[in-house]
Amino acid sequence: MSRRNYLVRKFALALVTILVVVTINFVLFRVLPGDPVRAVIGRNVRISPETQQALREQFGLDQPVFPNQFLSTLGQWARGNLGISWSLRQPVSEILLSKLGNTLMLIGLGQVLSIVLGVALGLLAGWKRKTAVDVGALTFSLIAWAIPTFWLGIILLAAGSTWLGLPTGGILSPQNVGRPLYTVLPDLAKHLILPTLTLTILYLGEYMLIMRSSILEVLSEDYILTAKAKGMSHWQVLRRHALKNAMLPIVTLIALNLGFTVSGAIYIETVFSYDGLGKLFQSALVKHDYPLLQGAFLLLAVSVIIANMLADLIYSYLDPRVKAV
Amino acid sequence: MKRNLVEFWRVFRGNGMGILGAILVASILVVAILGPAMTPYEPSQIVRDADGRALIFAPPSVHPPLGTDDASRDVFTQLVHGARISLAVGFLAGFIAMFIGSLFGILAGYFGGWVDTLLMRATDVLLVIPDLPLMLILVATLRQMDLHVSPLAVLTLVIGLLYWTSTARLIRSQVLTIKERQFVARARAIGAGHWHIIRKHILPQIMPLIVANTVLILSTAILVESGLAFLGLGDPTQPSWGTMLNFAFDRNAVSNGAWWFYLPPGLAIVWVTLGCVLLGNVLEEILNPRLAMHHLEGEQHMVARREESRAEGKGCADHDSG
Amino acid sequence: MTRDDTPLLSVRHLSTEFLGLDGPAARALEDVSFDVFAGRTVGLVGESGCGKTTALLSILRLLPASGRITAGRVLFDGTDLLSLSEREMRRYRWKEMAIVFQGAMNALNPVMRVDEQIREGILLHRLLDVEAANRRVDELLELVGIPSARGNQYPHQFSGGMRQRAMIAMALACRPRVLFADEPTTALDVMIQAQVLELLKSIQTELGLAIVMVTHDLGVVAEVCDSVVVMYGGKVAESGTCDQVYNDPQHPYTQRLLQSFPDLQRRSQDLASIPGTPPRLSELPPGCRFEPRCHARIPLCRQVGPPLVALHTPAVARPDETPYLTGHYAACHLRLGEEVRL
Numbered sequence: 001m002s003r004r005n006y007l008v009r010k011f012a013l014a015l016v017t018i019l020v021v022v023t024i025n026f027v028l029f030r031v032l033p034g035d036p037v038r039a040v041i042g043r044n045v046r047i048s049p050e051t052q053q054a055l056r057e058q059f060g061l062d063q064p065v066f067p068n069q070f071l072s073t074l075g076q077w078a079r080g081n082l083g084i085s086w087s088l089r090q091p092v093s094e095i096l097l098s099k100l101g102n103t104l105m106l107i108g109l110g111q112v113l114s115i116v117l118g119v120a121l122g123l124l125a126g127w128k129r130k131t132a133v134d135v136g137a138l139t140f141s142l143i144a145w146a147i148p149t150f151w152l153g154i155i156l157l158a159a160g161s162t163w164l165g166l167p168t169g170g171i172l173s174p175q176n177v178g179r180p181l182y183t184v185l186p187d188l189a190k191h192l193i194l195p196t197l198t199l200t201i202l203y204l205g206e207y208m209l210i211m212r213s214s215i216l217e218v219l220s221e222d223y224i225l226t227a228k229a230k231g232m233s234h235w236q237v238l239r240r241h242a243l244k245n246a247m248l249p250i251v252t253l254i255a256l257n258l259g260f261t262v263s264g265a266i267y268i269e270t271v272f273s274y275d276g277l278g279k280l281f282q283s284a285l286v287k288h289d290y291p292l293l294q295g296a297f298l299l300l301a302v303s304v305i306i307a308n309m310l311a312d313l314i315y316s317y318l319d320p321r322v323k324a325v
Numbered sequence: 326m327k328r329n330l331v332e333f334w335r336v337f338r339g340n341g342m343g344i345l346g347a348i349l350v351a352s353i354l355v356v357a358i359l360g361p362a363m364t365p366y367e368p369s370q371i372v373r374d375a376d377g378r379a380l381i382f383a384p385p386s387v388h389p390p391l392g393t394d395d396a397s398r399d400v401f402t403q404l405v406h407g408a409r410i411s412l413a414v415g416f417l418a419g420f421i422a423m424f425i426g427s428l429f430g431i432l433a434g435y436f437g438g439w440v441d442t443l444l445m446r447a448t449d450v451l452l453v454i455p456d457l458p459l460m461l462i463l464v465a466t467l468r469q470m471d472l473h474v475s476p477l478a479v480l481t482l483v484i485g486l487l488y489w490t491s492t493a494r495l496i497r498s499q500v501l502t503i504k505e506r507q508f509v510a511r512a513r514a515i516g517a518g519h520w521h522i523i524r525k526h527i528l529p530q531i532m533p534l535i536v537a538n539t540v541l542i543l544s545t546a547i548l549v550e551s552g553l554a555f556l557g558l559g560d561p562t563q564p565s566w567g568t569m570l571n572f573a574f575d576r577n578a579v580s581n582g583a584w585w586f587y588l589p590p591g592l593a594i595v596w597v598t599l600g601c602v603l604l605g606n607v608l609e610e611i612l613n614p615r616l617a618m619h620h621l622e623g624e625q626h627m628v629a630r631r632e633e634s635r636a637e638g639k640g641c642a643d644h645d646s647g
Numbered sequence: 648m649t650r651d652d653t654p655l656l657s658v659r660h661l662s663t664e665f666l667g668l669d670g671p672a673a674r675a676l677e678d679v680s681f682d683v684f685a686g687r688t689v690g691l692v693g694e695s696g697c698g699k700t701t702a703l704l705s706i707l708r709l710l711p712a713s714g715r716i717t718a719g720r721v722l723f724d725g726t727d728l729l730s731l732s733e734r735e736m737r738r739y740r741w742k743e744m745a746i747v748f749q750g751a752m753n754a755l756n757p758v759m760r761v762d763e764q765i766r767e768g769i770l771l772h773r774l775l776d777v778e779a780a781n782r783r784v785d786e787l788l789e790l791v792g793i794p795s796a797r798g799n800q801y802p803h804q805f806s807g808g809m810r811q812r813a814m815i816a817m818a819l820a821c822r823p824r825v826l827f828a829d830e831p832t833t834a835l836d837v838m839i840q841a842q843v844l845e846l847l848k849s850i851q852t853e854l855g856l857a858i859v860m861v862t863h864d865l866g867v868v869a870e871v872c873d874s875v876v877v878m879y880g881g882k883v884a885e886s887g888t889c890d891q892v893y894n895d896p897q898h899p900y901t902q903r904l905l906q907s908f909p910d911l912q913r914r915s916q917d918l919a920s921i922p923g924t925p926p927r928l929s930e931l932p933p934g935c936r937f938e939p940r941c942h943a944r945i946p947l948c949r950q951v952g953p954p955l956v957a958l959h960t961p962a963v964a965r966p967d968e969t970p971y972l973t974g975h976y977a978a979c980h981l982r983l984g985e986e987v988r989l
Binding site: 222223225226240245 | 746
């Protein structure tokens, strides 16, 4: 297939998905009871009915919902105006941006570790199928899959704080809050260990399984027999022929996983009181802070969609069967 | 059909994992059904000791076997009652997902064309959107709508509506292979209607696969429910295991070291989820057997000559795993 | 290159079976023996499933995981390949013996450039440095009629015929002494077929290569092979030079096989297909495997498997060494001759 066609299709899909997300967001917002004006200016601000009406006109709330309001809201969102948080009294976009970095740090670390370990284990398990390594790895993945994310976090939190003296939550100790991160690295590291470990354990299993089945499929291909007929040792066969082909699905998986990683982050940040987007989402939920909830959903969903798109782009360059046109 | 069942049972019986899975699931089902009969207390009943004092965060002893929570209620009782809730929501949500998924899979696979494209694109779109945030805002919105439905019903519906994608894909590819087979073409040739063909020819063939897949979906549904309940979206008056964990976390069981409160519900979730996964995997393996050996396997046994060769300085092939 | 009268490769009593999931093993090869001489081509013919490909894979020890070589020896230059360790065996692969697999479509790695794949074998066995290896790759491509400029393309950019020729070039990279070709012309159109056969013949003359060609096409064998081994149900039914087997077939199966191939030189011939089906290798009869379909059977055939006997010409035998199979042999109770003892 040609690369251009491939990318056009993926791009179209991404666009449609974003549209769906935006529509869901908009519709849900409208479904909520209460005056939409409130959602924009905040709950606790008292205004007179005249001001209210003037505001309604100003925000175009007397216009028909669809398409006028829909499009203007889209415009707002596209410009980064996501409203004001009810509970924090600040623009939603500002709040989101301030927490973004923390979550990226956590997710990034966890994903990198789980990818590296998962791929290595998966390779070993598929190559040496049915040996102790394989059985052990499979059992581990199986159990890891069955464990609820948040519960593993709780267990590790309890164990880590009780037996290893690790902190029970947060990103930094209270005295270090506000200082630039690179000055307090040891403290940061101590706080990151448990949440990162939880994330890694959970996603390790999945990468391992995909790599394993990918390797199994690749190793059954005819060109592997050719490689063996050339007199290559197992390791040579793996390195020169199997690995590259087996890793292609991993790229796709990483993209697919982004959505689940975000979900995992919500649980883990909650359990570890880690001040990132996940915890933000959870507290917005609890406090019924709908602008914040909405804005966070928009950000999370659109980021995942775009990241998927990028992964597809990278994949199209990695697989030479996708012809450059 | 009966012969197939006998054959199936024979293979299944020999599979350790499958048996284990079946045992795990069956045991939980027993607990859920017997439920209240297994414990003398009510979930919200306050347990008192011999002197009539309340027992807050009391550790396990002979009685109560799993200790008490922060409000002096028996943890074991809550666990047993929670089984019903967790399983009920999980099963129902699972069935909804299975139904939608199978329907879409059959439609997409059988009719092909624009139906297939539409449904598969819908699947793609749904898969990309992060699941938990979507569920959270859906549930939050629905609950705000004062619909006078139980929070559990909301949960069940939302989970069921979002987890049908894997089933749809699986069923679709099965239907595609079946569609190519002779008897379908023949049925069409004699003028059988679409629904007739689907009901009589396709459905029986894919039913086993649907069953196997449903078990797997169940495990997902139970996990997801526990997560949503943990975040407080369950029904506090009918606590599932997830809700128990929500209580435990919010009420400082962790900092109080009351491991008997936060450990058992999680273990129960793992127990039943693992059981479903083992069972589902084995079922799927039996019904949809996969790969044979690959090219880098079997070297050590390749030369297996029975008579010992007259040594020309070398014996039989050595094992070498390169 | 002079032709020696000692065989380069001697297969003796080779027996291979494939384990079933449950139930009895499939005995894919039983007591198969033949000789391969430098500079000459041996054709292995038979219906699909008769064990031709299994024979090649057994010699190279490239059987799938369910395969077991249960008896026999494979003597290459005096060494029994079956007694080597896997590591030792690797040194023979590609350098001494190379194989062109059936269906080159998937035998090439789709994400690796063609010249890279050809060069790989050379560098692996440390025969040349990189520059010299690259030059040889170009030579090889030219040899098989592929412009060397196309070497850095990917397999999917080649046509089917080109891929097949690329596989041949790849197999010749280390200048092996024996080339195994599994159905090298099947799935190619007639023009390309002719080209490939021409190519093989010229390579053989040039390099003194021994070729073992597996095919079900008797026409191909007649064109390029010096000797032919006819297999049925995992056993050797008949073997000899092409002249002997084509002009004076002794085994009933060979006779029927030849009848079912149109020969432009013989006129008005009935095309006959052989009634019946090949035997199930997991449920073999005690007697001759062809007996159920044989037009010339006698009661003995059902009870006792026929030994391989030398027809007309005695086997060349030196008392102190294993005899070479250079004569005309058949395994049929109806043919009288000295039983071949190896």
